[in-house]
Amino acid sequence: MRPYVILNAAMTLDGKIATRTGSSEISGPKDLIRVHELRKEVDAIMVGINTLLADDSKLTVHKIKSKPNDNPIRIVVDSNAKTPLTARVLNSDAPTIIATSNKAPQEKIIQLRKKAKVIITGETRVNLSNLLQKLKKLGINTLMLEGGSTLNFSMITLGLVDEIRICIAPMIVGGKDAITLVGGKGFDYMGDSKKLKFKNSFELDKDLILCYKVLNEN
Ligand SMILES: NC(=O)c1ccc[n+]([C@@H]2O[C@H](COP(=O)([O-])OP(=O)(O)OC[C@H]3O[C@@H](n4cnc5c(N)ncnc54)[C@H](OP(=O)(O)O)[C@@H]3O)[C@@H](O)[C@H]2O)c1
Known part of the structure; x- marks a missing residue:
C-alpha cells in the first residue's frame, strides 16, 4: 500500500525543467495557481534534495487564498541529510519529513530531528518504495511529486507514479546540460x-x- 502519486512539473517545449544554470521560472501566473491548487488538494508534496538546494522553496500553498492547514506535509528525499538547517522547507508553516539513508551523518540527523521528522530507509540511497509505504502508514493518501529530474526517473522506473501533469510553456532553452523532465540513467530501448x-x-x-x-x- 502506498499513496496515489501525481508527478507535476513545468517544462519548456524542448523538455527542460531548468536551464544549465538552474533557472526554472517556467510556468505562467495561471499555471502557478493550478500548481498551488494541487498542493492544497494533496496530503503531501515531495522533492529531491537537488531541487531543495536549487530553489529553497517553502513548498507551501501561497499563490491562492489558503489557511495554514491547507499546506501539504513536505517531504525531502535526501540520502546524505544535506538539507541545510536554514532551508525554508524547515519553517513552521507545515510539518516536514526528511527521508534519508543509513549513510547520513548521525550528528546531522539529530539536528534535523529538532525541526522535522526524519525517516531512515535504504543503505546508501533512500529506498523510495519503502518510504512510500511508511508515508501511507502515516496517513498520506495522495502525494504530489515536484521533481526534480533524477527523482522523477527513480519514481517512474519503480512504478511509483500514477499520474503525470505537465505544463508546457512556449519557450525553448536548449543545452545538453539543461535539466530535462526525466533524467537519471534512462531506459536503453x-x-x-x-x-x-x-x-x-x-x-x-x-x-x-x-x-x-x-x-x-x-
Ligand atoms: N520546472 C519544474 O517543474 C521543476 C520542478 C522541480 C525541480 N526542478 C529543477 O530540477 C533541478 C533539480 O533536479 P535534479 O535531477 O538535479 O535533482 P532532484 O531530482 O531534485 O534530486 C536528486 C537527488 O535526490 C537524492 N535521492 C535520494 N534518493 C534517491 C533515489 N532513490 N532516487 C533518486 N534520487 C534520490 C539524490 O541525492 P543524494 O544521493 O545526495 O540524496 C539525487 O541526486 C533544479 O534545478 C530544479 O529547479 C524544476
Whole structure:
C-alpha cells in the first residue's frame, strides 16, 4: 500500500525543467495557481534534495487564498541529510519529513530531528518504495511529486507514479546540460519505456497543460 502519486512539473517545449544554470521560472501566473491548487488538494508534496538546494522553496500553498492547514506535509528525499538547517522547507508553516539513508551523518540527523521528522530507509540511497509505504502508514493518501529530474526517473522506473501533469510553456532553452523532465540513467530501448495513457489537455494563457495516466501494469 502506498499513496496515489501525481508527478507535476513545468517544462519548456524542448523538455527542460531548468536551464544549465538552474533557472526554472517556467510556468505562467495561471499555471502557478493550478500548481498551488494541487498542493492544497494533496496530503503531501515531495522533492529531491537537488531541487531543495536549487530553489529553497517553502513548498507551501501561497499563490491562492489558503489557511495554514491547507499546506501539504513536505517531504525531502535526501540520502546524505544535506538539507541545510536554514532551508525554508524547515519553517513552521507545515510539518516536514526528511527521508534519508543509513549513510547520513548521525550528528546531522539529530539536528534535523529538532525541526522535522526524519525517516531512515535504504543503505546508501533512500529506498523510495519503502518510504512510500511508511508515508501511507502515516496517513498520506495522495502525494504530489515536484521533481526534480533524477527523482522523477527513480519514481517512474519503480512504478511509483500514477499520474503525470505537465505544463508546457512556449519557450525553448536548449543545452545538453539543461535539466530535462526525466533524467537519471534512462531506459536503453524505447520498448522498455514507461507507457502512458492520455487523459486530457487544456490551455492556461500561453501554457499548455497535458495530463496522463501512467500504465504501471504493462
Ligand atoms: N520546472 C519544474 O517543474 C521543476 C520542478 C522541480 C525541480 N526542478 C529543477 O530540477 C533541478 C533539480 O533536479 P535534479 O535531477 O538535479 O535533482 P532532484 O531530482 O531534485 O534530486 C536528486 C537527488 O535526490 C537524492 N535521492 C535520494 N534518493 C534517491 C533515489 N532513490 N532516487 C533518486 N534520487 C534520490 C539524490 O541525492 P543524494 O544521493 O545526495 O540524496 C539525487 O541526486 C533544479 O534545478 C530544479 O529547479 C524544476
